[in-house]
Amino acid sequence: MQLIPQACQDSDVCLDIWYKFYMEPDIIKTSLNGTKHYRFEFDATYSHELAGLNPDIICEQWRAWEITDDIYTHVKSGELNPHPSNVSFTLPVQRRAHIAKTVTPYVFTAAQIDALNNCLSLDYENLGAPAADILRQGVSFPAPGQLVSSAQAA
Incomplete structure (x- = not known):
């Protein structure tokens, strides 16, 4: 009853499903950071999925963080929501x-x-x-x- 994305195999359709799970308010979300399922590059580089889960961040800020390799720092600190493939979902x-x-x-x-x-x-x-x-x-x-x-x- 816990779903863990297979990040290395996710298609765009699967990412849409993980995104929908992420947006469900009663689904329990747990970061996969520190587990064998975690994919650093998804939380360290700009993507539409990452931006979609952090709509208050403007484009200029994403560019600045990408130049300084600072996106992961903000995800790890909790300032930014992680990529949906780096989260497990539990009912x-x-x-x-x-x-x-x-x-x-x-x-x-x-x-x-x-x-x-x-x-x-x-x-x-x-x-x-x-x-x-x-x-x-x-x-x-x-x-x-x-x-x-x-x-x-x-």
Whole structure:
């Protein structure tokens, strides 16, 4: 339930989608700076996507920052919004819960939901064996036509 752009493979159509996610007020945005997914050049050079997320910056300022290689400094400090390919997007808790109740065919225990949420963080590569074991324990299927919420299962 966290989307991370594949910046090196993004087409213009994909960038439009990431831009739309960025503009959604209830979507949680997390900078990818410091992760293996981060692409420095996207936050260090002028682009239409970067300018679109920072509409108050005038063209002359962009040119001045580009000449002095200062765009990244302003993105890193939080003065400028990062490029949409350098952000992960997460649905708010209530929307994730709604999806879990209406889409998934599985019934998860509270411990399994916690383990899944841990998997969906930027740290997913470091998921340890105990958390992985919790995910494998006792996932059950509801009766046909019946979805059970995680609250009912717990």
